[in-house]
Amino acid sequence: MPTTTGSPTKAKAIFLKDYPEGMPTSSLFEMRDVSVTAPQEDALLLRTVWMSVDPYMRGRMNPHIKSYIPPFSLDHPLDGGAVSEVMVSNHQGFKAGDYVVGFSGGWQEYHVSNGEGLQKVDGGVAPLSAYLGVLGMPGITAWAGMSQILNPVEGETLFVSGAAGAVGSLVCQLGKLKGMRVVGTAGSKEKCQWLEDEIGCDVALNYKDYPDSRALTKALSQAAPKGINCYFENVGGMHLEAALNCIAFGGRIALCGMISQYNNKAPEAGPNNLVNMIGRGVLAQGFIVSNYMHLVPQFVGEVAPLLAQGKVQFRETVYEGLAKAPEAFLGLFKGDNFGKAVIRIGPDRIA
Ligand SMILES: NC(=O)c1ccc[n+]([C@@H]2O[C@H](COP(=O)([O-])OP(=O)(O)OC[C@H]3O[C@@H](n4cnc5c(N)ncnc54)[C@H](OP(=O)(O)O)[C@@H]3O)[C@@H](O)[C@H]2O)c1
The missing domain is CATH 3.40.50.720 (NAD(P)-binding Rossmann-like Domain)
Known part of the structure; x- marks a missing residue:
């Protein structure tokens, strides 16, 4: 039985218009309207709440270098780590209203996932954005x-x-x-x-x-x-x-x-x-x-208590809205961001 909290049919996503040479510029990015498709059986529709920009994304903008992760396509929205809310679930592991962190969903307001690599997060130890940084x-x-x-x-x-x-x-x-x-x-x-x-x-x-x-x-x-x-x-x-x-x-x-x-x-x-x-x-x-993802439970077991006890702290530079994502990304290479750069894409109902 699907669970749903309602969803739109159109949303915004950011595309790369061309692959950069040297330092990328904002003119390489373009925000476009995309259709929001209904999830099939065993899939979820996710609304992006927070997205991450990370230095490795620069490597994905080079189509000529063989890397551990494939280059971005110019025909699809860019992608990256995100914390999202489940809007529609046809997947037995998740229900509408759950919050999840995963390696996809960034650079777009909505996306469909088969649930692979998603972890539920609840904002108990730290704000949801921390799952893209100190706890991510x-x-x-x-x-x-x-x-x-x-x-x-x-x-x-x-x-x-x-x-x-x-x-x-x-x-x-x-x-x-x-x-x-x-x-x-x-x-x-x-x-x-x-x-x-x-x-x-x-x-x-x-x-x-x-x-x-x-x-x-x-x-x-x-x-x-x-x-x-x-x-x-x-x-x-x-x-x-x-x-x-x-x-x-x-x-x-x-x-x-x-x-x-x-x-x-x-x-x-x-x-x-x-x-x-x-x-x-x-x-x-x-x-x-x-190559170390199998150690996540050990990592969380050690670092989450340190965070809860105030023995570890973190700092974020928060950008507001999807349109700011290119600026946040470019800021990684200019030293504009202090601590972890995150972008708030939509309301964070837990915070
Ligand atoms: N191996 C892995 O699996 C893995 C995973 C995650 C990250 N990383 C790597 O870890 C490093 C840090 O990543 P992060 O996510 O924590 O990014 P980050 O440090 O939060 O952001 C990048 C920072 O790098 C500094 N920087 C940029 N250009 C520089 C330059 N030319 N010379 C010196 N410093 C420069 C800037 O700070 P300043 O203001 O200090 O210049 C900037 O704020 C990156 O090299 C990233 O690729 C590797």
Whole structure:
């Protein structure tokens, strides 16, 4: 028996008009009317409440590079993580009025789902938008990089680039909870202040104060006088070079992202000091969060109580309305967003 809370026949969705070269611009995005189709048997019609913009979406705008996730089609709305309300359910696992988080539904007001990958959320521990950030994909990324790759030890020094972002800010806090010395970088004085005053970083460096890896190395070596034992890499480029200059013997590196390179038109020269890894016995491992989804219960079991107890905090930059989604996305590459960028698409009836 289907359950329903009523739904429209037309809705808005955002399309990519062309694939960008270099830094994308707002003219590449277009909002269009699309038909809202009724869900078939075992399917759901979902109304998007919150959507996420994430750096990986830039990779999906490149049709030429083979990646772990296929490129966006120009013929369909863009897609991405979202928290949605079930409007019509022909699926026995969900009923109208449920709220769910999943990897689709972003960039559009309504979509049909077969229920795969959807998790019910209730807003009990944190607002629904947090399931796109600290309790969602970026949170699992931070937790997995720390617990499954870096294996931090009390007293060690952790360096986190992109520290004021969705992933980085949780990494810093997990490091502090582990008893580490934590050094982070971010792109503004205000973000660095927040990292030191609220997030607990021992030192936060504004990377824009340092013109090259040599200057950043000098600052980093002062902030991490015993060397860096663990590096959580979100940025790449001069950050990686500076980290490799300061890495301690037996250092570990979790290669999570390299956002400074996502809009490059041509490949950038690699770090000139990889040789440091040999003598210092450094281990570096890349990872993709989707390979750790089986650990979600463990992640939630650890991080949700920390959030409820106020031992972990998060910050969001909230954009209002679907039309703002391109601006929020472009802001990822300009440092406009503080913490996790989320877009409110429609009323959030739980909040
Ligand atoms: N491996 C995985 O499975 C996985 C999963 C999620 C995310 N990631 C990666 O993790 C990293 C962080 O993701 P997130 O979701 O937490 O994003 P985010 O940090 O919330 O947002 C991106 C931030 O990157 C910084 N940034 C942008 N361009 C930069 C540049 N050229 N140099 C230095 N910093 C720059 C900006 O902050 P500033 O103001 O500080 O410049 C911006 O706010 C990204 O590299 C992303 O691709 C990987």
